[in-house]
Amino acid sequence: MGKGFVISKAVGIVLVVVGAAAVATIIALSVVYSQEKSKNNEVKPTTTTSAPTTAPSNEPWDQWRLPQTLSPQSYNVTLWPRLQPDPNGLYIFTGKSSVIFKCVKETDLILIHSNKLNISDPVTLTALGSKPAPHIDSIKMYPKTQYMAIHLKGKLTAEESYELYTEFVGELADDLGGFYRSEYEENGNKKVVATTQMQPTDARKAFPCFDEPAMKAVFHITLLHDRGTVALSNGIVIGEANITEEGTLLTKTTFAPTEVMSTYLLAFIVSDFTYIEQIDEKLQIRIFARQEAINAGQGQYALTVTGPIMKFFEKYYNVPYPLPKSDQIALPDFNAGAMENWGLITYRETALLYDDEISSNGNKERIVTIIAHELAHQWFGNLVTIRWWNDLWLNEGFASYVEYLGADEAEPEWNIKDLIVLNDVHRVFAIDALASSHPLSSKEEDVQRPEQISEVFDTISYSKGASVLRMLSDFLTEDLFTQGLQTYLDHFKFDNTVYTDLWVHLQAAVDKTGYSLPKTVQEIMDRWVLQMGFPVVTINTATGAITQEHFLLDPTTKPEKPSEFNYEWFVPIKWTKTGTEKPTKWLLQKNDQVDDMKINANEWVLANINVTGYYRVNYDNENWERLLNALQTSTQSIPVINRAQIIDDAFNLAKAGHIATTLALRTTLFLSVETEYMPWESALDNLDYFYLMFDRTELYGPMQAYLGEQVKPLFRHFTDLTNWTDVPQGHTDQYNQINALRVACSTGLENCTNLVNGWFKQWMQNEDVNPIKANLRSVVYCSAIAAGGEEEWDFAWKMFGKTNVATEKDKLRAAMACATKPWLLNRYLSYTLNSMLIRKQDATSTIISIASNVVGQSLAWDFVRANWEFIFNQYGGGSFSFSSLINGVTKRFSTPFELQQLIQFRDDNANIGFGSGTLAIQQSIERTTANIKWVDENKKAVLEWFESQRKP
Structure with a gap:
């Protein structure tokens, strides 16, 4: 699954995160699918009941994992989604499904997943071997564990195969999970799409199935749908026929059987979308979307880059793409960023549609990286699949790493591979430095319930997974890494694995070539995978001593669980002395000695070159001073990635008490001569913490004055380069132009505020002609709305409703959270409870955007507390966005009163629960406690430092 979060490079106070899925309660459904009688031996159940809610037992139906008694071989599923409501106002789908399974171990129980489906009579069981099938005794539904339990009067025979047939009705709800509906307007008409999102545990909402990733099977899908609509699924269409069913004229579309695959990769869609296509060496590539979007050319960029990325991965994996087509479809309502359903x-x-005139450079990067992420999964995840969700990090971490390689193939001039340091490494450091973090890999028994499974779709799985795999690839060399990867994929294709299987194949590649490593691949990687956190490596350039220790933002806290490795890592240290690269040093214990790291006059040591290692670096004061001097006097002598690293390490080391906060602040002095994006972005990300802690205090003025002075040369640089009418050539230069405008305006530079307010007023005077450059719109919209009032906000809301371009909607939606009038923000918060105003997928991210605004922080927190039960029930405990929501509304907390409110919120809502945000609650409490301590210890020194930087 694609990352469901996007950090805006333009609006400092706005975070755009994945929208929430709403899980609705299915009510009794009256319409039953026209039953097609089985010609096999029908066995009518004597009872079909819901099991009473009792205390958990040791019975199989009270367990969260399927017993290993049955193994599915193939499914035959026919579904008919209704795109118009029934007389009760419900949208429904009806279906019939048969699954052929093999009995692995003798049993008198068939346990199969079924969630929120009304199962109809008859349910039939047919033997496919020589022995007759036992009769069905009873059928019971277990809503809590989401099972249909079929109790038999006799036993199934081991090694024999059987076919189970069911008919059912489900709601085509707007809950963004399973088989659901998405709605939009086109030319004034309401349109409905029937679509799917199965990962991780929602295939069971579409039809009864063995819904675990290791339960792979072949799927035969047939869709009945309104004439004039288009049906899509994983396979190619092998038959279409016009039929009449229950007096309705329909098209029956039959799809080719899938490859052997997991239930969570299934997809089927009915819509009146259109598409563009190209045939690339017999592979059919199609981009589907709303007709208006396709006609406007918004699918063209995706179509252009898909072929080159696909070819890159075929070469990278050394495995041909195993399907005849690759469909990609843009949906108006979708929970995550994207989903890698095989072939669809x-x-x-x-994440897919790009408009040349309206979309920004950031939108373009998001599209190409997400496409690369999903295409990477077509092999790593789909062809070879994790056995259980506790190893999700391998799936998502791998795709999050190689998405940069695939995107680099499509856009080689962008130098995009470097951005993993900002987007993933630095980002996940902030989470993994908490005592409430967690290891990459958990035990299977610790990830059981659907909400626990959803909880592992977090920053650790995606970004730490990407970071440690990048480190592994670097110290092995990319050539060895791909050799091991290729044999791994070839060996396990169409099968399931655990993460250590990859280590075995990488080790085989190492052994084959005789490459030298200090430990085995597994010994090295176990330290990074099986224990949470990461080390800080401290280098003393006076003595040559190097040490490592577990880095915690609050060193007084301790992880709840001990580590079998005692929080020590095997650390590959790439380093340089005054610009001369030295051989990699492996730190294999807590302390070591490297005499070559001692420095003489005018020398300095810099470690973790290009941040290929997943660790932070600290130095003795003498070396820090020399690095600061080099940044000021010979900036280019330090690689651009490491200029960003020095800032990020220093600020976080200061936060943890390893160095003085004023030393960290001094790493930003060189920005007055810096024009590169990565150091600026790193500084702004870290100074944002100071704003969160101090923008409600007397520190705000001096801080603003300092940053305003630092950004003036950058603002002049882009004024001279572009006059704010041209777009810089370089990919990251375009991002830094945005930074220059954003920071100059937010710190009150008059030339900037006049510029952006003038542009916005021009647009308000002629709404048909937007004079604002696409890249700059997020900044301009936010700044103008913050400076304005009701008129500006209402204009933005009006344009939000009018635009047909999703990326433009997102910019306006985020910018409306920049308002400084509390009543406007409160009104906006109320809109998030109405899906007719703010789509459910965007509700939580809108609340977070408002909370990111200093004016909206307390309003959003009060709103979440007052509406938690509604939010939780409406959006569902399994939604991926709950951790983002909880972290987003509490990230400014830095007082004992706020800490007490947070604890009270946790305790008051314990009976309701927090779903996938359960861990985020604990992380927020830990972070708030650390913030209180940090503010107490640093406020005075920080104020004095910013005051000292004021120009007379």
Whole structure:
């Protein structure tokens, strides 16, 4: 699954995160699918009941994992989604399904997943071997564990195969999970799409199935749908026929059987979308979207880059793409960023559709990286699949790493591979430095319930997974890494694995070539995978001593669980002395000695070159001073990535008490001569913490004055380079132009505020002609709305409703959270409870955007507390966005009163629960406690430092 979060490079106070899925309660459904009688031996159940809610037992139906008694071989599923409501106002789908399974171990129980489906009579069981099938005794539904339990009067025979047939009705709800509906307007008409999102545990909402990733099977899908609509699924269409069913004229579309695959990769969609296509060496590539979007050319960029990325991965994996087609479809309502369904990848519109005139450079990067992420999964995840969700990190971490390689193939001039340091490494450091973090890999028994499974779709799995795999690839060399990867994929294709299987194949590649490593691949990687956190490596350039220790933002806290490795790592240290690269040093214990790291006059040591290692670096004061001097006097002598690293390490080391906060602040002095994006972005990300802690205090003025002075040369640089009418050539230069405008305006530079307010007023005077450059719109919209009032906000809301371009909607939606009038923000918060105003997929991210605004922080927190039960029940405990929501509304907390409110919120809502945000609650409490301590210890020194930087 694609990352469901996007950090805006333009609006400092706005975070755009994945929208929430709403899980609705299915009510009794009256319409039953026209039953097609089985010609096999029908066995009518004597009872079909819901099991009473009792205390958990040791019975199989009270366990969260399927017993290993049955193994599915193939499914035959026919579904008919209704795109118009029934007389009760419900949208439904009806279906019939048969699954052929093999009995692995003798049993008198068939346990199969079924969630929120009304199962109809008859349920039939047919033997496919020589022995007759036992009769069905009873059928019971277990809503808590989401099972249909079929109790038999006799036993199934081991090694024999059987076919189970069911008919059912489900609601085509707007809950963004399973088989659901998405709605939009086109030319004034309401349109409905029937679409799917199965990962991780929602295939069972579409039809009864063995819904675990290791339970792979072949799927035969047939869709009945309104004439004039288009049906899509994983396979190619092998038959279409016009039929009449229950007096309704329909098209029956039959799809080719899938390859052997997991239930969570299934997809089927009915819509009146259109598409563009190209045939690339017999591979059919199609981009589907709303007709209006396709006609406007918004699918063209995706179509252009898909072929080159696909070819890159075929070469990278040394395995041909195993399907005849690759469909990609943009949906108006979608929970995550994208989903890698085999042969039919689903996306948010903002993750697939690009408008040359309206979309920004950031939108373009998001599209190409997410496409690369999903295409990477077609092999790593789909062809070879993790056995259970506790190893999700391998799936998502791998795709999050190689998405940069695939995107680099499509856009080689962008130098995009470097951005993993900002987007993933630095980002996940902030989470993994908490005592409430967690290891990459958990035990299977610790990840059981659907909400626990959803909880592992977090920053650790995606970004730490990407970071440690990048480190592994670097110290092995990319050539060895791909050799091991290729044999791994070839060996396990169409099968399931655990993460250590990859280590075995990488080790085989190492052994084959005789490459030298200090330990085995597994010994090295176990330290990074099986224990949470990461080390800080401290280098003393006076003595040559190097040490490592577990880095915690609050060193007084301790992880709840001990580590079998005692929080020590095997650390590959790439380093340089005054610009001369030295051989990699492996730190294999807590302390070591490297005499070559001692420095003489005018020398300095810099470690973790290009941040290929997943660790932070600290130095003795003498070396820090020399690095600061080098930044000021010979900036280019330090690689651009490491200029960003020095800032990020220093600020976080200061936060943890390893160095003085004023030393960290001094790493930003050189920005007055810096024009590169990565150091600026790193500084702004870290100074944002100071704003969160101090923008409600007397420190705010001096801080603003300092940053305003630092950004003036950058603002002049882009004024001279572009006059704010041209777009810089370089990919990251375009991002830094945005930074220059954003920071100059937010710190009150008059030339900037006049510029952006003038542009916005021009647009308000002629709404048909937007004079604002696409890249700059997020900044301009936010700044103008913050400076304005009701008139500006209402204009933005009006344009939000009018635009047909999803990326433009996102910019306006985020910018409206920049308002400084509390009543406007409160009104906006109320809109998030109405899906007719703010789509469910965007509700939580809108609340977070408002909370990111200093004016909206307390309003959003009060709103979440007052509406938690509604939010939780409406959006569902399994939604991926709950951790983002909880972290987003509490990240400014830095007082004992706020800490007490947070604890009270946790305790008051314990009976309701927090779903996938359960861990985020604990992380927020830990972070708030650390913030209180940090503010107490640093406020005075920080104020004095910013005051000292004021120009007379």
